[in-house]
Amino acid sequence: MHLHHQKHHQTYITNYNKALEQLDDAMTKGDASTVVKLQSAIKFNGGGHVNHSIFWKNLAPIHEGGGEPPKGSLGWAIDNNFGSLEALIQKMNAEGAALQGSGWVWLGVDKELNRLIVETTGNQDPLVTKGPSLVPLLGIDVWEHAYYLQYKNVRPDYLKNIWKVMNWKYASEVYEKEFPES
């Protein structure tokens, strides 16, 4: 957690800020070539900042509700879309384990169709790159830095255990904001 937060996330922020400054400069100068060239650094580092900011809110200590299953409308929507919470977890773990290289596995809601989805993204691509109406509820970082010191190559064990500290309260809040209960 310490390394992930203070080194990895901090680096994305540092490099995102640097890229934003260079972008500002290039835009002021009307330098379209540089503006386009900077998009890779913006996407990667900006995405890294966006994704990790969500990730920290997705986790909570057990004595603060981490691991407690979702209730209310999100719990109901999960049963409706996936059959059960267990089925959803199984699906996310399978897709997370199968992800080639670095990336994230997401539980999201399509705010247009009011439908829950499970998606993966590569590297630091945010969920919105898979669909403009997708809103992330939960993201699990499956980059090796997220688990290697503890779980080594056994990513499936990391995925199995992370649910014990999943902060479903936050996910429910985001879901209810998109679909307020009347």
Added chain:
Amino acid sequence: MALRTLLTRKNLANSPMGMLGLRGLQTFSLPDLPYDYGTLEPAISGDIMQLHHQKHHQAYITNYNKALEQLDDAVAKGDASAVVKLQSAIKFNGGGHVNHSIFWKNLAPIREGGGEPPKSSLGWAIDNHFGSLEVLIQKMNAEGAALQGSGWVWLGVDKEFKRLVVETTANQDPLVTKGPSLVPLLGIDVWEHAYYLQYKNVRPDYLKNIWKVINWKYASEVYEKECP
């Protein structure tokens, strides 16, 4: 059909060459390292070498063999949809096997020549193309450090143009995916599993240190074969 199935199913995982039957499927097994796990220290820890070889490389081989069996089956059945669907697993796991097999040969303990600069034609070609060995190393380290996500940084030779190249590939894509005439001389794995236990997030330190155990002898052999 039954006879061919019988022949190809025998001894699949147990021999390096697999079963070469009527239309045999050749499968793969983990190549031994030509050195002990701890002999690349302090550049690369023995823990990393052991995990990297016995777990990561082995997993690519296991999954590659599995995908090959499924591919063989789908081709025999004429199931084009399944054949195409399998390409991702073939590329990823086959690439992982190809890349790591090269990687182990790219490394050597110091007392066996690891780190010794290249001489003769490769040494000359490096000076010619990049100015000096230091410049080449600088370039590879910069590209390796800047690689987004997982991948490899390569020194290769374009066998058509007889020109050295520095390239990166993502995930387990082999160098040939960047150009059909590219031949890998050296590859450096920059997946986090290649360095994290020892160097944590500081990939540049890993890149700085790995050159102490780079096996230039092997790279020279490959180069001289392509450019006699």
